[in-house]
Amino acid sequence: MSTSLLRGFVYKRKSSVLHRLDPRTKAIILISAVALIFTSVKVSFLLLLLFVSMFLAYVGRVLREWLHSLKSVFLFSIFIFVMNYLTVYNDKLLYSLLMALRFILLTSFFSIFFLTTNPDDFAQALLKVGVPYEYTLTFTMAIRFVPTLARDIQLIIDSQRSRGLELEKGNIITKVKNYIPILIPLMILEIRRSIMIAEALEARAFGAVRKRTFYRELHLSRIDIIIMTCTLVTVALILLLKPQWF
Amino acid sequence: MNSVIYFRDVSFKYSNSEQFALKDINLNINKGEFVLITGPSGCGKSTLCRIINGLIPHFYGGTLTGEAIVLGYDVSRTPTYVLARYVGMVFQNPENQLFLSSVEKELAFGLENLSIPKPEIEKRVQEVAQLMNIETLLDKAPYELSGGQQQKVAIASVLVMYPKILVLDEPTSNLDPRSAMEIIDLIFRLNKKFGITVIIIEHRLELVLEKTTRLIFINKGRIIYDGDPRKILKKEDIDELEFYLPKSVKLYRDLKRIGIELPDVPLSPSELATVLRGELKRRRLLK
Incomplete structure (x- = not known):
């Protein structure tokens, strides 16, 4: 379940207009969308945003993954709807519907952002806005080692199972306890791996000089600037004028 | 002087251990040698390699005594990042040496750290990619590659720094026989073509022996044999080497x-x- 949810958020290397945009541009679109999602009080406007996000997913050629992420949060949004419906007094239906829709929309925009943004570019963008390199490298490495970690976990589960460990047995508490023989070897394995990675970093002169070169840097293209400006102007206008349909 | 590595009475003890990992090592390696180091697991051969690029004593704590000089640098007083420029270190598991998302970034990483200007990085990345025959992989993510390709990238990623010494700690142990042979041939070519001094730890002697100019056998932290492999293997009494032959x-x-x-x-x-x-x-x- 957890890995299947991830599928709607993991970067897909493809070639599309959205993939080629600078991550900062996409971040602006994302932040603008979030601002609109939380300030709008019209179901129709939120539905329009949903169409916008579907259009973006189509342009970014990640329609299937996008749908997948929406499907995996669908049940939870119904839960949000019901909870709101039971606890709110005024405008029950409208309010609950808004909350559920907001949740779906957030998932939708974030999913598109991560589906079309190379984690590396994202790290580069963080660097550009002033995050120190040590942190952005940590971020890149964390993402890089996800598949390795997944494989390690599977390896340990397999070997513990072959020694008779039953993971699915018992009530919730025993089930959690069952995972201890997985977690301890995993921690040891990953600590050892991290030492080896640190060695390799050292051996490649990491931290040699304070001002390192950046071989590939991000550059905002003209299209980036146009899209950024258009988005910001549109959103600012909507937020300032607060039209009827908003 | 042609000597690139000079050890006199070098001993090392890890801080969490009572025993010496290496004891009274005397060693003089000249430029262009192809040195094969072998010995049972835990004998100290990896420790020896890690002294050459300063990971010991700077990364691993412990007491290093004696004189360890690499390319004129006193190892105990030179940080790893200075030695890293001259001593290219390749480890056993290629996966843990590649931590970025593309081969190209992987190759550029060491040079970026040394603050080399961009045009020079570009030149060297292309040059080394061509040399190692991995130009077509530059855009790929390292974890998409086969073990052999990964190890090639790992070697390339230190070659861009134009090292004078290449130290390889069991570079083929995770590879299939064919990729292992390819990697060894490649290392040999680097040794012949550029005169890079090669120090390689390997258990499967048959892979490397033919190309080796010098064989060092270590056991329990001491050098047992050191010299021309043909001379060593002719000796009557080399029982300790029995299982490696x-x-x-x-x-x-x-x-x-x-x-x-x-x-x-x-x-x-x-x-x-x-x-x-x-x-x-x-x-x-x-x-």
Whole structure:
């Protein structure tokens, strides 16, 4: 379940207009969308945003993954709807519907952002806005080692199972306890791996000089600037004028 | 002076251990040598390699005594990032050496850290990619590659720094026989073409022996044998090496035991074939 949810958020290397945009541009679109999602009080406007996000997913050629992420949060949004419906007094239906829709929309925009943004570019963008390199490298490495970690976990589960460990047995508490023989070897394995990675970093002169070169840097293209400006102007206008349909 | 590595009475003890990992090591390695280090697991060969690029004593805590000089630098006073420029270190598991999302970034990483200007980085990345025959992989993510390709990238990622010494700690142990052979051939070419001094730890002697100019056997933290592999393998009493010997060397020694002495120790099957043919001719058993 957890890995299947991830599928709607993991970067897909493809070639599309959205993939080629600078991550900062996409971040602006994302932040603008979030601002609109939380300030709008019209179901129709939120539905329009949903169409916008579907259009973006189509342009970014990640329609299937996008749908997948929406499907995996669908049940939870119904839960949000019901909870709101039971606890709110005024405008029950409208309010609950808004909350559920907001949740779906957030998932939708974030999913598109991560589906079309190379984690590396994202790290580069963080660097550009002033995050120190040590942190952005940590971020890149964390993402890089996800598949390795997944494989390690599977390896340990397999070997513990072959020694008779039953993971699915018992009530919730025993089930959690069952995972201890997985977690301890995993921690040891990953600590050892991290030492080896640190060695390799050292051996490649990491931290040699304070001002390192950046071989590939991000550059905002003209299209980036146009899209950024258009988005910001549109959103600012909507937020300032607060039209009827908003 | 041609000496690139000079150890005098070097001993090392890890901080969490009572025993010496290395004891009284005396070693002098010259430029362009192809040195094969072998010995049982935990004998200290990895420790020795880590002293050469300063990971010991700077990354791993412990007490290093004696004199360890690498390319004129006193290891105990030189940080790893200075030595990293001259000593390229390749580890056993390629996966843990590649931590970025594309091969190109992986190659540029060391140079970026040294603050080399961009045009120079570009030049060297292209050059080394061509040399290692990985140009087509530049855009790929390292974890999409096969083990052999990954190890090539790992070697390339230190080669861009134009190292004078290449230290490889069991570089083929995670590879299939074919990729292992490819990697060894490549390392040998680097040694021949650019005169890079190679120090390689390897258990499967038959892979490397033929190309080796010097064999070092370590056991329990001490150097047991050090010298020309042919001379060492001719010796009567090398019991400790017994389990490491390639088949061709074993055959040579077995023949000797029953009174047939071949003129030279064959280090590979093809050498064995040549030596046998010569011997058979000499005895007029073959035209």
